[in-house]
Amino acid sequence: xxxxxxxxxxxxxxxxxxxxxxxxxxxxxxxxxxxxxxxxxxxxxxxxxxxxxxxxxxxxxxxxxxxxxxxxxxxxxxxxxxxxxxxxxxxxxxxxxxxxxxxxx
Amino acid sequence: xxxxxxxxxxxxxxxxxxxxxxxxxxxxxxxxxxxxxxxxxxxxxxxxxxxxxxxxxxxxxxxxxxxxxxxxxxxxxxxxxxxxxxxxxxxxxxxxxxxxxxxxxxxxxxxxxxxxxxxxxxxxxxxxxxxxxxxxxxxxxxxxxxxxxxxxxxxxxxxxxxxxxxxxxxxxxxxxxxxxxxxxxxxxxxxxxxxxxxxxxxxxxxxxxxxxxxxxxxxxxxxxxxxxxxxxxxxxxxxxxxxxxxxxxxxxxxxxxxxxxxxxxxxxxxxxxxxxxxxxxxxxxxxxxxxxxxxxxxxxxxxxxxxxxxxxxxxxxxxxxxxxxxxxxxxxxxxxxxxxxxxxxxxxxxxxxxxxxxxxxxxxxxxxxxx
Numbered sequence: 001x002x003x004x005x006x007x008x009x010x011x012x013x014x015x016x017x018x019x020x021x022x023x024x025x026x027x028x029x030x031x032x033x034x035x036x037x038x039x040x041x042x043x044x045x046x047x048x049x050x051x052x053x054x055x056x057x058x059x060x061x062x063x064x065x066x067x068x069x070x071x072x073x074x075x076x077x078x079x080x081x082x083x084x085x086x087x088x089x090x091x092x093x094x095x096x097x098x099x100x101x102x103x104x105x
Numbered sequence: 106x107x108x109x110x111x112x113x114x115x116x117x118x119x120x121x122x123x124x125x126x127x128x129x130x131x132x133x134x135x136x137x138x139x140x141x142x143x144x145x146x147x148x149x150x151x152x153x154x155x156x157x158x159x160x161x162x163x164x165x166x167x168x169x170x171x172x173x174x175x176x177x178x179x180x181x182x183x184x185x186x187x188x189x190x191x192x193x194x195x196x197x198x199x200x201x202x203x204x205x206x207x208x209x210x211x212x213x214x215x216x217x218x219x220x221x222x223x224x225x226x227x228x229x230x231x232x233x234x235x236x237x238x239x240x241x242x243x244x245x246x247x248x249x250x251x252x253x254x255x256x257x258x259x260x261x262x263x264x265x266x267x268x269x270x271x272x273x274x275x276x277x278x279x280x281x282x283x284x285x286x287x288x289x290x291x292x293x294x295x296x297x298x299x300x301x302x303x304x305x306x307x308x309x310x311x312x313x314x315x316x317x318x319x320x321x322x323x324x325x326x327x328x329x330x331x332x333x334x335x336x337x338x339x340x341x342x343x344x345x346x347x348x349x350x351x352x353x354x355x356x357x358x359x360x361x362x363x364x365x366x367x368x369x370x371x372x373x374x375x376x377x378x379x380x381x382x383x384x385x386x387x388x389x390x391x392x393x394x395x396x397x398x399x400x401x402x403x404x405x406x407x408x409x410x411x412x413x414x415x416x417x418x419x420x421x422x423x424x425x426x427x428x429x430x431x432x433x434x435x436x437x438x439x440x441x442x443x444x445x446x447x448x449x450x451x452x453x454x455x456x457x458x459x460x461x462x463x464x465x466x467x468x469x470x471x472x473x474x475x476x
Contacts, residue, residue: 064166
């Protein structure tokens, strides 16, 4: 479906991670090959190594429990990491949103 | 005149409080890492400008921050705390087995000898060491792989390694404490470990002579007398005069022997401070009165220190890493509360003043005595 070089993928990070990575606004990432959750997160962590371990567990590479992924109005948190992301994300018409789950404290 | 820098970790960030040796006027800088739990902040005894901080979050995991300018600015360093090999299992609260899983760094202990070397005590309990200023971490796995490991279980706050003490002259000797496994000692730089819990009595466990299973809350020692260790256990204040080989109770006349921190005076190895808490199900001081207790006899005989502390309607807690002493000629004592106050005494505890009142709940307090 999207096994081609994408446009720059847009990624929106939660405020705490933007602050830590010194990012303002959206991130744009060049993702080679299929545009999947894994590929986007790999590209994100290559660009911003300080984010390693903050979205995915260091040991298991699993999404952290209180982090969710959304795009195009859909909750993609439980999609397989290697499933293709929607075409509108691939073509930068919609951002891939990384969200800290709303929970008290 | 020397300076004083108090490093405060809170539920919502870190704060750096500075003063001169008089310790009467304080500047407050922070929050650093706003919104993040900061479990511990501690400076290097070799290079006071080097400070390490454990920034952690249930959402985004563990971050280690390092400052090279005394806490004015910070840079994230390494956060890869991968256990050595395939981690085994430990006991869960209900006695079932559960795999070791990294959650956070509770305590950072910079080396006495080298500013680039720092130890980290983590949950689930393990000890890590970095020799490059926190960039990379390697587990000293002989501790976690001790034969008793599968019997270790969490305390109410999790199965955390919260205390790391370095012998002042023998680099190979370390003491650590784990809730709720107990205290451990190494004499070979962390390769092998032995439990040092003989004499502890924990009514919650069936075998009163059990080698492990004791909820040790904090240990401290004075560098001039490193064979003498002081312990605040879940219940009981304990003392060892033989480097942890045996312990005996020194709770004496305390109004409650439950509590979290314990600290030793900078210049008097037999002067010890605790903060009695009513019980493990209350987590506030007896009678709504916030009292530090001081013993000048190595325990057993305690006096209440109340001057300047609230003596009515006070229901805060003081956590295990939230008390520290400075090294000034007139020893300063500091502690932080769950209500966001940091109290300081510049006269060994005789009188107290809140140096900041309205921080988030305080998790840790450390102090640097600056040249």
